[in-house]
Amino acid sequence: MRRPSTHFFGLLLLALLMMLIIGPGPARADSSHKILIADPFIELHTGPGRGYPVFHVIERGREVTIVKRRTDWFELRTDRGVQGWAPREQMIATLEPTGEPLDLQEPARENYMSRRWQAGVAGGDFSGASMISMFGGYAFSDNLSIELTLNHIIGEFSNGYSATLGLMHVFVPEWRISPYFTLGTGWIHTEPKSTLVQSIDRDDQIGYVGGGLQFYLTRRFMLRSEYRKDVIFTSRDDNEEVDEWKYLGFAFFF
């Protein structure tokens, strides 16, 4: 089987080092986003976390620059050059210089329905073999989306890869725990283990039907669990039927 060559990794490392050298230095001045404090005051923490100590307070009416955002924390810089982190709850009450409230465009549960892209990873079982799965989807409507799944199947007797493309229909997307139905087709590549009798690698078409549950966690995250009944259209006389379980998957939409 083919392996990523040393050269590939060498190049990858080199590219990363290049990124580190020429990467994004301290915040560029032209990307400054100024806002007005509307809360009675905002506390600045030394780091992006609730435990970091408060070292500065900005009063209402002062103008500050948003340097960057990390998770739910915003790094702010005052006109006196003091730089610190403020939580999202305090940023909701800030204003744009025009007087409008600052739009944080948070993909929260309220606008969960309007999400379009989704991606995630899952772990599971493919007919007794371990399976690592990555998926990404695009929703045309609230209910219907198209989804691409890539699986790496690691078994005792054979290894394999599969790539499938299918439709996914979420019955009631506004429910927190929401069932869905999925149907699609794809391709599977199987490599029997070298310790067994030599047999050729196989490439077959695969079709599936399945269902699952998605559980909305918070903000942009959800958990997923899925079952698929796969039919492998082998070159032999009989097709092969396989149970595919994704026990637990983690997905986020954007």
Place this chain on the structure above:
Amino acid sequence: MEVSRLRLLFLIALAATTLPGCALFRRGAPAGTEPVAEAGAPVQQATPAPVTGEPSTAPVIDPQVERREIKHTRIDTEDFEVGAYVGILSIEDFESNVVYGARLAYHLTEDFFLEATVGQSRAGRTSYENLSGSADLLTDSERDYTYYALSAGWNALPGEIFLGKNRAYNTAFYFVAGIGNTTFAGDDRFTVNGGFGYRILPADWIAVHFDVRDNVYDIDLLGEKKIVNNLEAHLGLSIFF
């Protein structure tokens, strides 16, 4: 006639008493502020707006406010972290060797993150191979060790370290666990990994990591299936974007 003479007398007496009084009222006012000076003021100001008819189009207040150019720049969200690492991997039965790899992380919240890593190392020779002098267990290409892992991490102990009096750097001690694959000895092996790490941020866009991982998988190289633990320790550098 009698009446008109009396009336005239009364009027004269009235004029004589009131007219000097007018001068008395103005006595205290300075010479320059004669009302005559204001005669040139616009007429509209003096006459009130008509109650009926067309309302005046002139603005009540003329605001002298500078219109600011507002550019709605996107907030620079830095939840992703990309980096590289170098360290030592102990491959059970096959010596320890240098491991190097790349890491991509996505910070979900201040507490949790997801991490994808790919790494590569190379296995040495077993003691058996060295002692017996017989045929090698693995071919040269089978000694290549590559892995990938998808893990979730928890920043268990965020904090700061202090260097001297004036410097403080943000840090976090975190736990990581996940699943992945190891390609070694000519086969793919489903691998569970777990470990911990320590992250120091010299600036808010760069991080130095020290990580310790255990990579666990089944192997039946010598005919009998057994669980191996491959311990790994590495030092890495990453940037947030």
